[in-house]
Amino acid sequence: MRNRNLEVAWHWSVLFALALGTVAAGQTVDWSSPLHYLNTSFEHASPLYWEIGSDGAVHVYLIYDHERSSPNRANGHWFFEIQAVPGAELTFVLHNFDNVWNGRRGSPLDNRTIGFISEDARTWRVIRLETTKDNCLRFGVTVRTGSLYVARLEPYRLSDLETLKERIAANPNVEITTIGKTVEGRQLEIIRIGRVEAPHRVLLRARAHPWEPGGSWVVQGLVERLLRDDADARRCLRRYCVYVMPMANKDGVVRGWTRFNVLGADLNRQWDRPPDPRINPENQALETWLASMVQQGRAPHLMIDLHNDNSGKLHVSRPDIDLEEYLAKMARLETMLREHTWFTEGSTTASFRNPGSIGEGLLERFGIDACVLELNANWIAGLDDYPSAKNWQLLGAQLCEALYHYFKDSAS
Ligand SMILES: [Zn+2]
Structure with a gap:
């Protein structure tokens, strides 16, 4: 025990000294x-x-x-x-x-x-x-x-999600299903808003990366808008049903980490193959749920993975497959976002590819039109304002209408 204490003390004193730019033992520190x-x-x-x-x-x-x-x-x-x-x-x-x-x-x-x-x-x-x-x-x-x-940004904590879930759980338009557990044993859920029988289905995932609260605020704005039970909400829910994985990387969020899960997995990578359940149970939970939806003939028609970055674009990754139909749908999604939300940042160029990201993986392996929507963490051009919880919740509310029109003439 004594040795271990010495080791720890030595470790911190060296860190401290290195940071100060000095290693003079015994020197007093004011x-x-x-x-x-x-x-x-x-x-x-x-x-x-x-x-x-x-x-x-x-x-x-x-x-x-x-x-x-x-x-x-x-x-x-x-x-x-x-x-x-x-x-x-x-x-x-x-x-x-x-x-x-x-x-x-x-x-x-x-x-x-x-x-x-x-x-x-x-x-x-x-x-x-x-x-x-x-x-x-x-x-x-x-x-x-x-x-x-x-x-860094207005925090959205696990406790904020728990508060939202408590508020909506009794609503007849809501079903909350546990789909697995994180590395540290926290329950992962899918929140369904709307009817299983709705003609169109969209899946949203937030918080693959813990530092990026924008997606959590967007999801909250969307859920609360769809549950307002007014004519517009009812009109949207007649057309589509929303499935939300609201916080994929719960361990990272609780611990205040930036990007990876607690075993070093990136939840937006390696979607080109089934995840390793020991290392990445968060993706394994989503994969299992998706496979079951596909098996039931209820695969999502659209999947949007919500992130934050410094540019705010819709990421349309281009794997080496026939992309014509997919690209047409992504162009349509971009148009609907521009018309019905504050989104103005546009999409990635024709040369863009981010192998292993969820957009590519779900498209290639499940045939789902999937993409990543980055939210600019520094500035919202369409509102001429800083990003905030309020502005991201507004995007979520506006997304209801964008999805309504996206699915309007969709063949799927
Ligand atoms: Zn991210």
């Missing part, structure tokens, strides 16, 4: 900051460590999550509570955005990257951040009450 603590003890908070730099700034080192058997690693989520002397003005520098994505080095930051702050972790306001030359983010805050939450 503390004169108004900062008390960075609290990450709550749901969806991001793993990190920190120190006060010689510049007086609070340097926060976010912890990467890693893909297994791969050089890929990701940071892009932050969510923590600053506890400090009331009225303290603090400068923060966030580190570790040297990501590897699809085997290439790259940064998730650009000069439009924004963040959010909140006194109660419920009501958020946007702040602009400075992207530094060494790929860090710098920003200043005033901790008026002694507590201030900081986040």
Whole structure:
């Protein structure tokens, strides 16, 4: 035990010393900051460590999550509570955005990257951040009450999903089915909105990647709009039924990770083959559910996987198969999104391909018209506004109408 404690102590002292740029053992370290603590003890908070730099700034080192058997690693989520002397003005520098994505080095930051702050972790306001030359983010805050939450985007937690489920569970238009469990044993569900017998079926998945709350907010907006029980909602539900996997990567969301599941699987990769149930039970659950729907003759006609990125496009991946009918449907979907929602970002070019993504996999292996809809995490051009929970819920509500028209003359 003593050895292990020594080992741990040595580990942290070296990390600390390396970060300070010094390894002088026994050197005293002063503390004169108004900062008390960075609290990450709550749901969806991001793993990190920190120190006060010689510049007086609070340097926060976010912890990467890693893909297994791969050089890929990701940071892009932050969510923590600053506890400090009331009225303290603090400068923060966030580190570790040297990501590897699809085997290439790259940064998730650009000069439009924004963040959010909140006194109660419920009501958020946007702040602009400075992207530094060494790929860090710098920003200043005033901790008026002694507590201030900081986040990349307006968080959507597992508890937010549980609250939604409780609110809608008794509605006769809702069925919530458990389809499997995450690596850590959390139940995964499909929420059905509408009638099984509806002529068209659409599947939406959100939160394959934990840092991307946009999809969760969109799904919530769509579900609540369809359950409003007015003439428009009834008209939509006569035409189509919605199946939602609202939070695919629950373990990652709870732990405040960025991209992968807790065994290093990317839930938007390797859809070109059946998933390994030991490593990727989240995709296995969806695969099993899909196979059963196909077997019952009730395969979804359309699948949209919701994500966040810095550009906001509809990703239409092009595997090496006959794509004519699929591309026509994706063009139609883009048109309907443009006409009935605030979406203006357009779709990927004819040379775009992202092998193993869910769009390709479901198209090739299940014959489902599937695609990825990225939501711009920095700016919503169609609204001339920042992305927010409210604006994403609006997209979800508008999506009801877009789907109504998408399925109008569809042969499927
Ligand atoms: Zn994503």
